[in-house]
Amino acid sequence: MLDRQFQADAPNQKWVADFTYIWTAEGWLYTAAVLDLYSRRIVGWSMQESITSQLVADALMMAVWRRGKPVALLHHSDQGSQYTSEHFQQLLKEQGITCSMSRAGEVWDNSAMESFFSSLKTERTARKVYRTREQARADVFDYIERFYNPTRRHSTLDYVSPINFEKAQEA
Numbered sequence: 520m521l522d523r524q525f526q527a528d529a530p531n532q533k534w535v536a537d538f539t540y541i542w543t544a545e546g547w548l549y550t551a552a553v554l555d556l557y558s559r560r561i562v563g564w565s566m567q568e569s570i571t572s573q574l575v576a577d578a579l580m581m582a583v584w585r586r587g588k589p590v591a592l593l594h595h596s597d598q599g600s601q602y603t604s605e606h607f608q609q610l611l612k613e614q615g616i617t618c619s620m621s622r623a624g625e626v627w628d629n630s631a632m633e634s635f636f637s638s639l640k641t642e643r644t645a646r647k648v649y650r651t652r653e654q655a656r657a658d659v660f661d662y663i664e665r666f667y668n669p670t671r672r673h674s675t676l677d678y679v680s681p682i683n684f685e686k687a688q689e690a
Contacts, residue, residue: 534592561681
């Protein structure tokens with residue numbers, strides 16, 4: 520269990536995951552993300568019109584594709600039906616990933632992930648009206664891949680971005 524230990528000594532030791540909802544004129548766009556606690560980098564994400572286990576599975580598989588198959592990884596999420604589904608649990612097992620879940624009703628057990636979604640909404644989506652899901656999808660992509668990972672500074676990383684933190688640690 521993660522037990523609110525939101526630090527990691529190396530990449531790919533502890534990933535946290537969750538999803539959020541973004542309103543558009545066409546209806547909700549569901550956005551799932553996987554964050555590496557080592558660098559606070561979003562290593563996987565997925566956006567879909569429906570909230571299924573496939574949404575969170577796609578985010579996990581993007582993370583595995585980007586980072587490589589993990590050796591000893593803890594994946595932490597809430598107890599939502601998408602994460603407890605047989606489909607998702609089987610995927611974790613196939614990848615050799617240890618499952619950790621928050622206690623029921625304890626949002627602080629996944630506060631690092633909640634913090635990311637708070638930043639996304641405060642800094643990017645809160646005051647916008649998206650006409651289409653595709654418009655929202657493009658904006659969230661831009662936030663994650665062009666701002667959050669390469670540019671946004673984090674106090675937990677001594678005020679450097681996730682990508683710059685990882686580069687500095689590799690040097």
